[in-house]
Amino acid sequence: MLRVGLTGGIGAGKSTVAARLAELGAVVVDSDKIAREVVEPGTSGLAEVVEAFGEQVLTPEGALDRPALAARVFGDDQARARLNAIIHPRVRDRAVQLSAAAPADGIVVQDIPLLVENGMAPAFHLVIVVDAEVEQRVHRLTTARGMAEADARARIAAQATPEQRRAAADVWLDNSGTPEQVLAAVDELWAARLLPYEANVRLGRYSPRGAPELVPYDPSWPEQAARVAARIGLATGKRVDHIGSTSVPGLAAKDVLDLQLTVESLAEADALAAQLGQAGFPVVPGLVQDTPKDGEDPGDWLKRTHCGADPGRWVNLHLRVAGSPGWRFALLFPAWLRADPAARAEYESVKRELAARCESIAEYGDAKDPWFAKAHARAGAWAEGASWSPPG
Incomplete structure (x- = not known):
């Protein structure tokens, strides 16, 4: 219904x-x-x-x-x-x-x-x-x-x-x-x-997704994300943050809202699957892993992913454990880009080049991994210098 x-x-x-x-x-x-x-x-x-x-x-x-x-x-x-x-x-x-x-x-x-x-x-x-x-x-x-x-x-x-x-x-x-x-x-x-x-x-299915297409920054993205986050928050009682490129003012991006739902464990994430599905965010089956930094335990970067069922609004919802490396980086990365215009411009250039030659979202995501491998250290250095810590 x-x-x-x-x-x-x-x-x-x-x-x-x-x-x-x-x-x-x-x-x-x-x-x-x-x-x-x-x-x-x-x-x-x-x-x-x-x-x-x-x-x-x-x-x-x-x-x-x-x-x-x-x-x-x-x-x-x-x-x-x-x-x-x-x-x-x-x-x-x-x-x-x-x-x-x-x-x-x-x-x-x-x-x-x-x-x-x-x-x-x-x-x-x-x-x-x-x-x-x-x-x-x-x-x-x-x-x-x-x-x-x-x-x-x-x-x-x-x-x-x-x-x-x-x-x-x-x-x-x-x-x-x-x-x-x-x-x-x-x-x-x-x-x-x-x-x-x-x-x-x-x-329990999400809308088909096409090839990556970058569009100019839309000032309404934060407002749209707030609406979606409020629905997810009401359905789960959990913290929801707007992350990803659409949370960075001025940055060209795919017209996709990325949100992060904070959980205490992956078991809790799995327990929320039915509630999220009823709210319009069915689970993407299988284990999903963010890309870990060198020397880190890949298990610390596991997450669960849901996607929006609304064909008029593409939403990716990432369920990550509070305090985990992936959870922290998801909050840190857009904060760094918002504070560093040069890094923001560099990332947009990388995105444009990859979007022009990649034929699928999966290929596009994999192609960004080498840049992100270096971005981890750069964002971390900025966080240390700015005394940044995760909000909330």
């Missing part, structure tokens, strides 16, 4: 995207709908809301008067927190029930307006954010919903900022154009990413 979080600001058109995903076959769990259900007449949720805010939040028929409740809590952080404490646990429990009832090969899309605000992104394999220009959202709210313009702008301002949503978004759907444009984007996302991602997670 693939778990997808869907969110977006008020008026952005999230419901349009949710409806299309449902048409394509997704199991859509609508948090807004559930939030209405848990405070229907006769429910414990409504009784608790009335106890907290008084009879004035009821209609003459005994149903919840939503505008009256909104007026009561909007702009009052304490009142809103009290309401959330009543509603959110009930919505969460019902969403869990509905998600659990989905088929094993299902794609469950949880439509959650406050996904970003409540820090829920790491709980999903993928987060989709629907967005539109503010003025367009205001127009939609005032025309389609009959909302006063001042109220519409206040609601938009009270929600997460575009920057906060971008930090959480694996997929950003711009709904500023025509409905046909966003629906076409959803169709493509479904076929090219969601369907194969679900199959990969269910079957």
Whole structure:
């Protein structure tokens, strides 16, 4: 089962995207709908809301008067927190029930307006954010919903900022154009990413990898790595670090996120394999060994490797034992390159030359070994001179 979080600001058109995903076959769990259900007449949720805010939040028929409740809590952080404490646990429990009832090969899309605000992104394999220009959202709210313009702008301002949503978004759907444009984007996302991602997670496989191709440094790589690391951290409760070339600002690299998960032993790494697979990071079978320095015990450089199942984001996850030589060097190497522009430029030159002639990732990795053999000593000398030690 693939778990997808869907969110977006008020008026952005999230419901349009949710409806299309449902048409394509997704199991859509609508948090807004559930939030209405848990405070229907006769429910414990409504009784608790009335106890907290008084009879004035009821209609003459005994149903919840939503505008009256909104007026009561909007702009009052304490009142809103009290309401959330009543509603959110009930919505969460019902969403869990509905998600659990989905088929094993299902794609469950949880439509959650406050996904970003409540820090829920790491709980999903993928987060989709629907967005539109503010003025367009205001127009939609005032025309389609009959909302006063001042109220519409206040609601938009009270929600997460575009920057906060971008930090959480694996997929950003711009709904500023025509409905046909966003629906076409959803169709493509479904076929090219969601369907194969679900199959990969269910079957415990990772996406095929092509030949190495260097691209210019992408300033969004650290943000992308932070999202992936948060998922892995939530799944395992372990420390996760962004390592490798994509963690070095300005360095050209393959568009691959390398992350290191710190374990106490290889036995613990093996015990985490199932959890990581369910989170979307299946294990690469067999023992994997980093290249040891001369005279070191090769056994000290053993690790376990997992790869991401998401066809839209290549991730290599290295599980190494805390304090081991391989663990330390994985942290030291990018720190050295970040501090030494000459070494960084030299490494990029080596990478470009090898990427141009190597036909596979394995060949490319092996071809870098001679340079890395010398880099060990150079990085170590820098660490000693800079009094560097592993972070955390």
